[in-house]
Amino acid sequence: MKGKLIALLLAVVVGALSLVTLREHWTVNPFANEAAYTYISRVATDSDGAIYAITDSKKAIRKTNASGKLIYSVSSADDADPNTITLYSSISADEAGNAYALETILDSYGLRVYGDRIVRISPDGSRIEPLYSTNYEAADNLLRVGNIQSLSVKDGFLYFFRKDTSSASLLKLPTDIAGGAPQQPEVVRTTEMANNRYLNEMTGNDENQFFFTSKRGRLFKAENGEVVQLYPAKNAETQLNFPVGIVAEGSYVYFIDYHDAAVKRLDAGKPESAPETFLTFDQLTDIDPKVEWSDFTSLTATGDRIIVATGDQIVALSPAGDVLSYETGYHYPQSDMWLKLGYWLLIVAEAVLAVTFLRLVYVHLFRRRVFLLLKQLALIIPVVLLFMAGLSYSVSHSVSAEIKKNTDSQLKLLAGNGRYLVSGDNLEKLNSPKDFRNEDYLTIKQRLNGVFSQNGESRDGLYNTIYRYMDGKLYIIMDDDDSVTMFQPFPVSEDNIRVLQEGVVVSGEWEDSTGQWMYALGPLYNSEGDIVGIYETGKDMTGISKSTSEIVVNILNIIAIIGLVLLFVITLMTVYLLSSIRKLRRSVNLIASGEWDVKVQIRTRDEVEELGERFNMMASSIRQYIQEMTKLSNSYFRFVPQPFLKVLGKKNMTQISLGEQTNRRMTMLVCNMRQFTEFSKTLTTDENFRFINSFLKEFGPAVREYGGFTSRYLGPGMLSMFPGEPGEALKAAIKLRETLETYNRKRGYSGYEPIEIGIAVHTADVMLGIIGEEQRLEGSVVSTAVELTLELEKLSGKLGVNVLLTEDSLRSMKKLPPGSYRKLGSFQMGEEQQTIELFDVFEGDSEHIRKLKQETKEPFERAVELFRSGRFYDAREVFVAVVKKNRYDLAAKLYFFECDRYFQEGVSEQWNNALKIS
Structure with missing residues (x-):
């Protein structure tokens, strides 16, 4: 039974370790085989048609094959450094199925950029290896977006761009390098930018040609050191259209036009040609009415298809603009379902093993009894854990609600003061992307920078965005990090309408492909008192959630320590209170085992001490009674053993x-x-x-x-x-x-x-x-x-x-007796015909006699056999030899006389080969 208990205990431990190790397979419904995309920000594809999507507000990368089956899912939190937030910003893939992801490392508020890192993810997602990393100083004033962008793979090299103040550099790394230690990339080409160009996005992996956009809504081609403006035409009228998410494929450059709610392309070989509309918002709504025009997030182009990503969908189109596929989610491999089901079976098996183990312990180890201490702990521990869980939930909920409440109040206060920070008159003078960083733009920017430092750590995670209200529409004008394009249309929500029409401050929360946010909106007025825009300030919810989690973890640690101390104190008190009962139990066991002279000493000054005194009185009476009964019993046993x-x-x-x-x-x-x-x-x-x-x-x-x-x-x-x-x-x-x-x-x-x-x-x-x-x-x-x-x-x-x-x-x-014995033969007692075989055990004889019998044992037993076979003469001669050597051997002498008599007189017909004793 001991071996069975040990085997069961080992099985329970192995099962528990397996549950912890395989916890990623846990799910409430193991039969669920599909999941929807959420908050897609970037998409890439490879030659096999696999899709690599950055989802969950830049927190995860999911790879699916051409049929939509999930290959792997990796989280940015798995690769995050302590006290930082890591988000995925760009992705590409090679022909072997390796993914290359750009990680942006932010502070705990999700605002200041600490650095960029490029990692390689193996085809099955089992390995993540760093290939390149760069760190930024506080003086670089980088918020939310770093200087690395646009990963792409071509001819065995990984290409990416590094943006500086006045230049753009195309760099490359070989894709066959060993991961683990960051590598130094090769600079392919560096292009200097004009002072008023304000570099925004870059794309391309041709060493002689790439494309970029400026903050003023211009699209350029850099070829052999020369820069040519592709869009808009130089003589075009002022417009609000702004190319976003540019990607080059063949002679075409594709981009998103949020103003027209469309994906467009233009022929880079014909700089004077107007862009053609490749995909419109109306086409998407025909497929899915839930799509919003602001959901365009990413473009990816290969030779045979163009991938357009919205917030929750991935659309594949042919170069002619025909829709090839429309994906809103992915499905898990069949093996995943079996693994999840197996995890549930493992839980059930672990429960069965645990119950079996506890039952065996209860039945065979505890003998169907449970110690009082265990009973008390079995009652106290669940109650303490229940109260700790309730207290933890209450505290975490209260802390989270209080943090959100304080943050909401802070944001409302700041949003309400926006009218004093931002001049509505200056805002009204900003009418197109061409006004980026003009005098009015810089006036507003300087006022904001005077209040909110560009240093992310000193801003407490706060961000600012300014919207221009013009012709009944709302446009984004500026953001802290200038990552949002100027005059990008913004949907007019109920909150925005209340601010614009009622002039009130409104707060709320939202999540999109860029992240999760808490925000507050306040109206901006011109000198005439008209509302001309909205001032928004907010915080990244990732930072708030992380701060809340840290506070909750600290509180839980404190509660856990208090709970452990409480359990220790309760256990100590219980052990102390039960020590007197254990004394009584030991005394009872001693009496039960026959130790009558037992006297228990209890000095607790309570009912247990009184019980101990009564026990001593009982033990004394039992002792006296047992002594009398023992005497009587011993007297009986003298007569009947x-x-x-x-x-x-x-x-x-x-x-x-x-x-x-x-x-x-x-x-x-x-x-x-x-x-x-x-x-x-x-x-x-x-x-x-x-x-x-x-x-x-x-x-x-x-x-x-x-x-x-x-x-x-x-x-x-x-x-x-x-x-x-x-x-x-x-x-x-x-x-x-x-x-x-x-x-x-x-x-x-x-x-x-x-x-x-x-x-x-x-x-x-x-x-x-x-x-x-x-x-x-x-x-x-x-x-x-x-x-x-x-x-x-x-x-x-x-x-x-x-x-x-x-x-x-x-x-x-x-077991046969020792060798000191000999066979005496068969004997007939009196007139009885029945015979009996007898043996002489001479182990207890004197040493002299024992030695003589041992020396004559073989001839004596041989003579006995001769006697039994009727060869009396031969037997007599052997017995004579035995007697000559051992004159004390009466048995040999008796046999000698009988052999002599039988030899001379013969035996009767009733002789039964035995020596007759009268």
Whole structure:
């Protein structure tokens, strides 16, 4: 059972470790096989048609194959450094299925950029290796967006752009480099920018040509060091259209036009040509009416298809503009479902193993009893954990709500003060992207920078955005990091309408492909008192959630420590209170085990001490009673031995009744003093009694030592019964011979003559029971085997044998006796025709006699066999040789005389090959 418990415990531990290791397979519904895309920001594809999407507001990358089956999903949090937030900003893939992702490392508020890192993700998502990293200083004034962008793979190289103040550099890394240690990329080409160009986005991986946009809504081509404006035409009128998300494929440049709610493209080889509309918002709404025009997030172009990503959909189009596929989600591999189902089965198996283990512990280790301490802890621990969980939830909920409440109040206050920070008159003068960083733009920007430092750490995570209200529409004008294009249309929501129409400050939360935010909106007025725009300030919810989580974790740690201390104190108090009860229990166990002199000492000055005093009184009474009963019981056992009762299946004399009997195979040992009749004549009656008692006192313990009991006394001798193995009776016989030597030495010291005893051991079925009448009972053994054993003891003297053993006893022994015994042959007792095989055990003889019998054992036993086969002459000659060597061997002499008689007179027809003893 111990091995089974250990095996079960190991199984439970292995199961628990497996549940922890495989916890990513946990799901409430293991049969759910599909999931929807949420908040897609970037998409890439490879030659096999696999889709690599940055989703969940830049927090995850999911790869699906051409059929929409999920290959892997990796989280930016897995690669995040302590006290930072990591978001994915760009992605590309090579022909081998490796993904290359740009990670932007932000501060804990999700605002200031600490650095950019490019990592390679293996085709199955099992390895993420860093290839390149760069760090930024606070003086770089980078908020939310770093200087690295536009990853692309071509001809075994990874290309990307690095944006500086007045230049753009195309860099490349070989895709076959070993990951693990950041590499230094090769600068392919650096293009200097004009002072008023204000670089925005870049794309391309041709060493001689790439494309870029400026903050003023211009699209340029840089080729062999020359820069050509592609869009809008140089002589075009002022417009609000702004190219976003540019991507080059062949001779075309694709971009998103938020103003026209369309994806457009233009032929880079024809700078003067107007862009053509490739995909319109109306086309998307025909497929899915839920799509919003602001949901355009990413473009990816390959030779055979163009991938357009919205917030929750991925649309694949042919170069002709035909829709090839429309994906709103992905499905898990069949193996994933089996793994999730397997995880549930593992939970069930762990529960079954745990219950089985606890049941075995309860049944076999605790013996269906549970310690009081465990009962109390089993009640206290769940209650404490329940209250801790409730307190943790209450505290976390309260902390989160309080943080949000304080943040909301702070944002409302700042949004309300926006009218004093931003001049509505300056805002009204900004009419197109061409006004980026003009005098009015810089006036507004400087006012904001005077209040909110560009250093992300000193801004407490706050951001600012200004919207222009013009012609009934809302446009984004500026943002902290200038990452949002100027005059990008912004949907007019209910919150915006309230600010514009009622002039109130409104707050709320939202999530899109760029992240999660808390915000507050306040109206902006011109000098005439008209609302001309909206001032927005807010915080990244990722930073707020992380701060809340850290506070909650700290609170939970404190609560856990308090809970552990509380459990320790409760356990300590319980152990102290139970110590007195354990004293009582130990005392009761001692009394139950026969330790009557028990007295418990309890000094708790309470009810338990009083119980201890009553226990001592009870123990004293029991002790006195037990002593009296023990004396009485011992007196009974003097007349009826306890082993005799045990053979009858009784515990004490009170259970004995007349006629109790049992038939059982037992070993009988008869030990008697030889020539006692002649010896007793030399003693008085009183001396005879004293001698007999001293004899029995000396020899009786040897019988009890080996599990026997005396059934009947035979004067200076006894009939003993052995319920156990016959070998124990033989050991007792040898012990009696050793006791005789000691006894005779004592007699010699006192001047008395030594005595001799004879011992016979025989095994047979006997009837043990209670005989007598109601007023006088006696335990007795009834069997002809008893009489036979008595006769055998007498025969032992004639044969000169000290310990005579029957064949029945020898065969019944589990282990044969030592080598100091010899076969005496077959004997016929009196007129009975039945014969009995006898053995001479000379282990207890004197050393001289034992040596002689050992030396003559082989010829003696050979002579016995000759006698039994009727070869009396040959047997007589061998017996003569035995007697010549051992003149004390009475058995050999007796055989000699019988052989001589049978040789001369012959044997009768009734002779049964046995030596007849009369």
